Amino acid sequence: MVLQEGDAAGTLTRTAVSHIGFSVPDPFRTAYFYERVLGLVVHEESPDGRLRLGWGGGHHVIELIEGEKGLRHYGFEVRDVDGIDGIAKRLADSGHNINSLDAEYIDAAVGTGVGVVVSDPHGTPVHFHSPVQRHGESTADTSRRPIKYQHITLATDNVESLTDFFVNVIGFRISDQLDDGRFAWLRSDRDHHTLAVVDVGQGGDIDHFSFDLADWADFKAWCDRLTDEDVNVTWGPGRHGPGNNLFVFFDDIDGNHIELSAEMEKFHDDRVTYVPRRWRPIPNTVNLWGGQLASWRRTSEGN
Numbered sequence: 001m002v003l004q005e006g007d008a009a010g011t012l013t014r015t016a017v018s019h020i021g022f023s024v025p026d027p028f029r030t031a032y033f034y035e036r037v038l039g040l041v042v043h044e045e046s047p048d049g050r051l052r053l054g055w056g057g058g059h060h061v062i063e064l065i066e067g068e069k070g071l072r073h074y075g076f077e078v079r080d081v082d083g084i085d086g087i088a089k090r091l092a093d094s095g096h097n098i099n100s101l102d103a104e105y106i107d108a109a110v111g112t113g114v115g116v117v118v119s120d121p122h123g124t125p126v127h128f129h130s131p132v133q134r135h136g137e138s139t140a141d142t143s144r145r146p147i148k149y150q151h152i153t154l155a156t157d158n159v160e161s162l163t164d165f166f167v168n169v170i171g172f173r174i175s176d177q178l179d180d181g182r183f184a185w186l187r188s189d190r191d192h193h194t195l196a197v198v199d200v201g202q203g204g205d206i207d208h209f210s211f212d213l214a215d216w217a218d219f220k221a222w223c224d225r226l227t228d229e230d231v232n233v234t235w236g237p238g239r240h241g242p243g244n245n246l247f248v249f250f251d252d253i254d255g256n257h258i259e260l261s262a263e264m265e266k267f268h269d270d271r272v273t274y275v276p277r278r279w280r281p282i283p284n285t286v287n288l289w290g291g292q293l294a295s296w297r298r299t300s301e302g303n
């Protein structure tokens with residue numbers, strides 16, 4: 001199956017993930033894990049018991065909601081001029097129900113701004129909001145926090161409908177796909193992907209989410225740090241074919257897969273025309289260094 005780019009594809013060029021909300025059995029216990037391992041701190045506890053974690057300023061990165069493990073919402077910071085208006089118009093034109101993000105939510109999370117929320121094809125709310133005021137974020141010690149939250153990979157049973165929604169309505173582009181149509185990497189700024197979708201046979205949840213590190217030397221420090229915190233590396237270190245990024249994976253205490261990544265390929269759509277590439281669905285595509293797969297991953301040609 002070849003995924004298609006329509007007229008809206010490439011409308012967004014300055015949009016990136018900003019936050020992810022998911023439910024866990026014990027938000028305080030999970031918050032402690034993210035404080036300890038990724039340097040996130042609790043920014044606020046909402047009246048209904050949600051914990052919002054960030055790096056001391058700017059937007060929260062993770063929102064923890066008490067409940068059975070699962071994705072509850074995910075969000076993007078739209079820095080494109082008129083980006084949110086354009087997204088809202090394309091959503092309305094294609095018959096989607098859109099709502100404004102709560103002013104309370106925007107004020108707490110973004111500073112002054114606007115935002116909309118819409119359901120993705122699985123019914124999961126997606127937030128699009130205006131640029132984040134990042135004054136006061138802790139940035140000094142890269143070994144104590146990643147550079148940024150970089151992408152979410154959604155688990156789905158319908159790569160085509162999620163790709164169609166994000167590319168042909170929202171305005172992303174397709175950077176790469178697996179030839180069997182079971183994985184697609186989508187971009188909305190210069191990074192090879194800010195969002196990816198993978199067919200795992202069921203839809204509407206997190207496959208993994210990823211944070212950027214500085215470089216290869218930083219990986220070593222982070223792997224040693226994970227060991228110090230009794231957190232096992234579960235996949236990698238390796239290098240992905242699509243995106244060409246270095247990666248290493250570990251699980252949080254609830255079993256969510258977390259990726260640390262660096263050296264992701266940059267796209268310069270204002271200077272060059274790209275054609276979405278199609279990779280063979282073999283282990284050596286998703287892991288160039290010998291094809292070892294994550295325990296939860298299969299490819300259609302050879303496991």
Ligand SMILES: [Fe+2]
Pocket residue numbers: 151153196208210259
């Ligand atoms: Fe990833």
